[in-house]
Structures are given as structure tokens and as C-alpha cells.
Amino acid sequence: MTRGRAPEPQRREKIRCAIYTRKSTEEGLDQEFNSLDAQREACAAYIMSQRHEGWTLVPDYYDDGGFTGGNMDRPGLKQLLADVETGKVDVIVVYKVDRLTRALSDFAKIVDVLDAAGASFVSITQSFNTTTSMGRLTLNVLLSFAQFEREVISERVRDKVAASKRKGMWMGGNCPLGYDIRDRKLIVNETEAETVRFMMRRYVELGSVYDLAAELRSKGITSKMHRNEDGKTWGGKTMMPGALYHILGNELYRGMVVHKGEAHPGEHEAIIDDALWTAVQEKLASNRVERRHQSNANEVSLLAGMIRDGEGRRMTPSHASRGDVRYRYYNSVDEGEGPHPRPIRIAARDIEKAVIESFESLIADRAGLTMLYPQHDSEGYETADLMRSAGLLHRSIPTMAPSDQRALLLELEARVIVHADRVEAKIDHGSLGRRLGIEMVESDHDPIELSIPTLMVRRGTDVKLTIQFDASACSSRRDPKLVELIVQAHQARRMLGLDGKPPTIADDMEYQARNHLARIARFAFLAPDITTAIFEGSQPAGLSARKLMRSSDLPMDWKQQRAMLGFG
Numbered sequence: 001m002t003r004g005r006a007p008e009p010q011r012r013e014k015i016r017c018a019i020y021t022r023k024s025t026e027e028g029l030d031q032e033f034n035s036l037d038a039q040r041e042a043c044a045a046y047i048m049s050q051r052h053e054g055w056t057l058v059p060d061y062y063d064d065g066g067f068t069g070g071n072m073d074r075p076g077l078k079q080l081l082a083d084v085e086t087g088k089v090d091v092i093v094v095y096k097v098d099r100l101t102r103a104l105s106d107f108a109k110i111v112d113v114l115d116a117a118g119a120s121f122v123s124i125t126q127s128f129n130t131t132t133s134m135g136r137l138t139l140n141v142l143l144s145f146a147q148f149e150r151e152v153i154s155e156r157v158r159d160k161v162a163a164s165k166r167k168g169m170w171m172g173g174n175c176p177l178g179y180d181i182r183d184r185k186l187i188v189n190e191t192e193a194e195t196v197r198f199m200m201r202r203y204v205e206l207g208s209v210y211d212l213a214a215e216l217r218s219k220g221i222t223s224k225m226h227r228n229e230d231g232k233t234w235g236g237k238t239m240m241p242g243a244l245y246h247i248l249g250n251e252l253y254r255g256m257v258v259h260k261g262e263a264h265p266g267e268h269e270a271i272i273d274d275a276l277w278t279a280v281q282e283k284l285a286s287n288r289v290e291r292r293h294q295s296n297a298n299e300v301s302l303l304a305g306m307i308r309d310g311e312g313r314r315m316t317p318s319h320a321s322r323g324d325v326r327y328r329y330y331n332s333v334d335e336g337e338g339p340h341p342r343p344i345r346i347a348a349r350d351i352e353k354a355v356i357e358s359f360e361s362l363i364a365d366r367a368g369l370t371m372l373y374p375q376h377d378s379e380g381y382e383t384a385d386l387m388r389s390a391g392l393l394h395r396s397i398p399t400m401a402p403s404d405q406r407a408l409l410l411e412l413e414a415r416v417i418v419h420a421d422r423v424e425a426k427i428d429h430g431s432l433g434r435r436l437g438i439e440m441v442e443s444d445h446d447p448i449e450l451s452i453p454t455l456m457v458r459r460g461t462d463v464k465l466t467i468q469f470d471a472s473a474c475s476s477r478r479d480p481k482l483v484e485l486i487v488q489a490h491q492a493r494r495m496l497g498l499d500g501k502p503p504t505i506a507d508d509m510e511y512q513a514r515n516h517l518a519r520i521a522r523f524a525f526l527a528p529d530i531t532t533a534i535f536e537g538s539q540p541a542g543l544s545a546r547k548l549m550r551s552s553d554l555p556m557d558w559k560q561q562r563a564m565l566g567f568g
Contacts, residue, residue, distance in 0.1 A: 036065055043095060061076075085117055094124070186267075208404055208407055213241050222237055307330055310418065355450075482534050523554075
């Protein structure tokens with residue numbers, strides 16, 4: 001009689017478990033064994049107890065120390081969910097549910113990600129089964145209490161901040177210029193305090209934030225340099241008008257602490273006296289009124305010192321009055337002896353409006369800015385930052401006082417040349433880049449030219465130019481989707497490393513995403529005249545983003561590209 005072989009035990013399927021830990025504050029995280037370590041140790045022990053079920057711990061750490069559970073903007077959680085989506089994690093293990101999230105809405109999003117990937121999560125101190133209706137109800141009740149607890153804590157913090165500020169306590173943040181922090185209190189830094197007083201006095205004298213910014217830049221005065229406990233430094237940058245507006249209106253410098261519009265006497269020492277503070281606020285208020293009503297428009301010649309005619313002659317402001325109406329002009333000035341070319345005269349209001357509007361169009365052109373500053377991404381900056389700075393400047397120009405508009409043009413090193421048949425405005429490439437927040441290095445870029453169409457009219461011995469403000473047909477035909485596709489193509493080219501630099505895409509990027517980038521990057525190699533035509537809106541009528549994307553066999557030869565895309 002033969003003895004049968006004992007059946008082999010079934011092998012359990014391997015279940016990959018990831019531990020997620022979180023702590024709302026950074027307090028105690030520098031200890032040798034902190035709260036995150038305690039959570040991880042307890043979760044690891046639980047996973048070990050389930051080893052007979054095939055549970056195994058993945059080696060990656062998903063920790064969020066110092067992050068609130070009220071939102072999902074947490075690097076550890078983002079990486080964990082990304083690994084769940086790519087199939088690297090089967091079960092998320094947490095110490096308590098509120099470590100994962102304290103918001104019901106965020107939990108719904110997390111569950112969607114888990115369901116789509118066929119994954120689940122476990123709380124080792126709260127036993128419930130989410131596959132049953134009672135288990136889901138229990139979970140929702142727990143999360144509701146977690147969200148309620150977070151909201152109560154937030155209310156307590158807000159109440160504490162309000163009470164502290166009513167007592168005049170400074171409640172933290174970046175240390176303002178003019179002060180140092182000692183024992184969580186503001187102590188006057190006399191050297192920086194004198195700089196703040198200088199800014200206040202000079203603003204009252206100059207009456208323009210842009211003139212003040214230019215003077216501070218010429219004197220090498222920068223923002224406050226900060227350094228944290230880890231040795232990281234920031235600040236020490238050129239004072240921009242926005243930062244100056246904040247300093248000029250900050251009641252902290254007169255010894256007050258502001259909370260929700262109410263000023264309370266502070267514990268810190270004031271830097272400026274009430275008389276200087278009042279003078280600064282009156283000047284700011286006066287400029288706001290002038291900016292709103294443009295009441296000083298007749299007194300400022302925006303382009304004085306920046307405008308010449310095509311012969312290189314200076315053009316100076318002049319005016320003529322007819323009744324109560326005052327007309328301003330820029331006229332050529334003959335210098336030296338001998339015969340001179342016919343003088344040129346142009347209406348000041350028209351040329352100033354044309355220059356400002358041309359500059360507004362430039363910074364509102366997303367595609368054009370991306371082409372002007374293509375190094376923005378490769379140097380580690382985000383294109384979104386460039387666009388955000390340009391958008392802020394574009395929105396602020398119409399509300400600027402004429403004196404501030406003039407200061408802006410001076411900062412950009414603007415030059416205007418009035419020819420017999422056209423007007424050219426030039427601004428410095430590097431100056432505009434710095435104005436938009438780009439750390440520019442010395443370069444040999446040509447000035448940015450803005451061509452302004454004009455109409456020549458003869459008046460006796462003078463030549464008068466009239467600005468034509470009608471939009472060109474080309475600009476009205478510009479296809480935003482086509483322009484956006486070309487911009488995305490150059491971004492994809494840099495991401496794939498096709499510009500000769502290391503690629504910036506993740507090694508584990510899915511094949512479909514990488515293939516999509518490759519399809520788009522082709523259009524970064526279009527002939528330069530084709531790209532220019534697309535940006536100007538002068539491309540053939542039948543060319544669209546959809547047609548370009550469908551062109552699977554786009555040739556690399558520029559001549560063949562022109563023939564294929566209908567450029568003749």
C-alpha cells in the first residue's frame with residue numbers, strides 16, 4: 001500500500017503594504033525617536049502580525065511631518081497615492097484614520113484613487129470593515145469627528161491669535177526690515193531702522209514709489225536677508241515697488257499690531273514717529289486719487305528724454321492752447337549749424353498711449369514672452385511664475401499714475417524713435433526680465449522692438465505723424481490653440497532633453513505620457529518663419545492645431561514643411 005503525499009500548502013499572494021505617518025506640527029521632529037517613528041513602529045508590527053496573509057512592508061517611507069490633515073497638499077501623501085496608481089502599493093497602513101485625512105471631501109478623493117487601483121487601507125487602532133454598509137457608516141462617523149476636531153482646533157488657534165494681537169504681541173512670520181527677533185519679540189535693528197526711515201522720508205519727497213525703487217537700486221539697498229536654523233538664506237533682493245508699498249503702509253513701523261483692520265498698540269518699539277507716518281499715508285492717498293482720476297496727466301511728459309526722431313535729434317515736449325483745451329506735442333530740436341532735415345511733430349497723447357499699449361500687448365502675449373525668455377525653464381524657474389508676474393504688471397499699468405508709468409519706462413530703459421513713416425519703441429531685454437522676476441545674467445540680447453504703425457501728414461514746413469490704433473488683420477487671426485501648441489512643443493522638447501541638456505521627466509513616466517510628449521515636441525523643430533507666422537497670426541487659413549497634430553509624417557526639411565502646411 002502506497003502512502004499518499006501530503007498536499008502542499010497554498011501560497012498566499014504577496015500583498016505590498018505602505019505605512020503612512022503624519023504629524024500636524026514640526027515640534028519634536030528633531031528628537032531621536034519622534035511621533036512619526038512611533039506610528040511607523042506600531043504599523044510595522046501590525047504588518048508583521050499579518051505575515052501569514054502574505055503582507056509585506058515596502059521599504060519606502062511616506063512621512064509628512066509638520067503638515068495639516070485638512071488638505072491633500074502633502075508631499076508624502078502625493079507620492080503614496082502616485083505609487084498606488086502605478087500599482088506599487090496594495091494596502092495603505094495608518095495608525096489612525098485622522099493621520100490619513102481629517103476632511104470627508106478629501107477622503108472621498110482618496111477612496112476613488114484606491115478603488116481605481118484595486119487597493120485598500122487599514123487603520124491599526126480602529127477596526128472596521130469598509131466592504132459592509134455598517135463599516136462605511138462607522139468610518140464616516142469617525143471622519144466626521146476628525147473633521148470636527150480639526151475645525152475646533154482651528155477656531156482655538158484663531159481666537160488665540162486674535163487675543164494675542166489685541167495685547168500687541170507679534171505673532172510670527174518673516175522678520176520685517178528694521179527689526180530682529182529675540183525671544184519671539186521684535187527688537188529694533190538700528191541700522192535697518194534708519195533704512196526704513198530713509199525710505200519713508202524719500203517717498204514723501206519724491207512722491208513716486210517707482211522713483212524711490214530706482215533710487216534704492218542705485219544705492220544698493222536691498223530687502224532684508226533672512227537665515228533659518230538650518231543655515232538656509234533668502235532675501236537680499238532688489239526692492240520692487242510692490243514690496244515698497246507694503247513697507248510704506250505697514251503700521252508695525254509706528255508701533256502698532258493690526259488684526260482684521262484694527263490697530264492695537266504693540267509690545268515692540270516704533271521706528272518712525274506719527275508725523276512721518278501721517279505724511280507718508282497722505283502722500284499715498286493723494287497718489288491713489290490722482291491715479292484714479294488721472295488728474296496730473298497734463299503735467300507729466302512720459303517720454304521726455306527717451307524720444308528722438310529718425311535723424312537722431314532730441315524731441316522735446318511742447319504745448320499749444322485753444323481756449324481751455326491744452327494740446328501737447330513732441331517736436332524735433334535742431335542742433336548745430338547748417339541745413340537740417342524737415343522737423344517732425346507728433347501728438348504727445350497719441351505717442352504715449354501707443355507706447356504704453358504696445359508694452360501692455362507685449363506682456364499680455366503669453367506665447368511671445370515664452371519665446372523671448374526660453375531659458376526660464378532650463379534655469380529652474382517655472383513658466384507659471386513668469387506669466388503670473390507679467391499678469392500682475394499688465395493689470396497694474398492702467399491704474400498707475402503717469403509719473404509711475406514714466407518711472408517704469410525708465411526702469412526698462414525705453415527708447416522711442418520717430419521716423420518719417422513709423423514709430424519704433426525699444427525696451428531692454430534684460431531689464432524687462434528682471435522686472436518680471438527673472439534672475440538675469442549679462443547677455444548680448446538685442447533690445448525688444450515694438451513697431452507702432454503711423455500715418456504721415458504734412459502741415460506747411462512740418463511733418464505731423466498720426467498714430468494708427470486699428471488692430472491689424474493678422475493679430476485678429478491669431479489662433480490661441482495653435483500658439484499654445486507651439487509653446488507646449490518647446491516645453492516638451494526641454495523635458496525630453498532634446499535641447500542638449502539632461503531630460504527633466506521622471507524615469508517611471510508611463511509610456512503613453514512619454515509618447516504624447518514626443519508627438520508634441522516635433523513642432524519645436526518647425527521652420528522659424530512658420531513659427532513666427534503662427535505667433536503673428538499670418539499662417540494659412542486652413543492651418544489649425546488639430547491639423548498639425550494629425551500630421552504624422554511631418555518632415556524635418558523646412559522647405560518640405562512649408563509645402564506641406566500651405567506656406568507656398
